[in-house]
Amino acid sequence: MFFTDGQSNYEPRQGTVAALKELKEQYKLSCPINTYGFGMYNQLNSRQLVAIAQEFESMNGYIPDCTNIGTTFVNSIANMLTTAAIDVKLDLGPKVNALKKEHFIGEFHQLWDSGKERAEIEIGSVRYGQPIEILIQIDPTKADIDPSTIDDMTLRYESHGDKFATMMSSKVTSVEPKEHLSTLFRFKAMDLMTRMERNYRDSWDALKAELEAFI
Numbered sequence: 001m002f003f004t005d006g007q008s009n010y011e012p013r014q015g016t017v018a019a020l021k022e023l024k025e026q027y028k029l030s031c032p033i034n035t036y037g038f039g040m041y042n043q044l045n046s047r048q049l050v051a052i053a054q055e056f057e058s059m060n061g062y063i064p065d066c067t068n069i070g071t072t073f074v075n076s077i078a079n080m081l082t083t084a085a086i087d088v089k090l091d092l093g094p095k096v097n098a099l100k101k102e103h104f105i106g107e108f109h110q111l112w113d114s115g116k117e118r119a120e121i122e123i124g125s126v127r128y129g130q131p132i133e134i135l136i137q138i139d140p141t142k143a144d145i146d147p148s149t150i151d152d153m154t155l156r157y158e159s160h161g162d163k164f165a166t167m168m169s170s171k172v173t174s175v176e177p178k179e180h181l182s183t184l185f186r187f188k189a190m191d192l193m194t195r196m197e198r199n200y201r202d203s204w205d206a207l208k209a210e211l212e213a214f215i
Contacts, residue, residue, distance in 0.1 A: 002035045017051045030087035030158055032058035032125055057124025085157040088123040093152035
């Protein structure tokens, strides 16, 4: 748990987030870092706190005054105590990577291993009873692979200090778009909101037009 008033007294040359990322890779750290900002929003570097939490696959909490301390920490502790696994990663395998139409829609990070030519999705911490949805658009014409059976995905995770890897099988079936319209719309809206958060210079009118065209 990382607490701050948002006022940094030292800034690494490459930036705080980049420096933490180097330490994470150097020491192979897998523990989540939850960030909490105290005080008024205009005195906090919330963008940096969120970036740190995202890099370590965890949560960010905003505490404007003492009245919010209880709510924020009750929610945080509840999430920690119900965590089933951390450092969860989904290796899509060569078949999905060959069939993948474009970057998956969702808020998870995607790592690309150029040596193995395969992608891995960083899911982070998963809690008991929590459903995880990842939408991957598949183009069956891109490769000579039968999309009906995907049997080479691997789920890697850490639980109670031990690391595990599980092979997964998933059957892909052809369905009418209207059957999953609500799911597609939700993922698309989430994708647009994430882009707006990361790049505030994006024109709202352009994003709104893209969403309307999608509908």
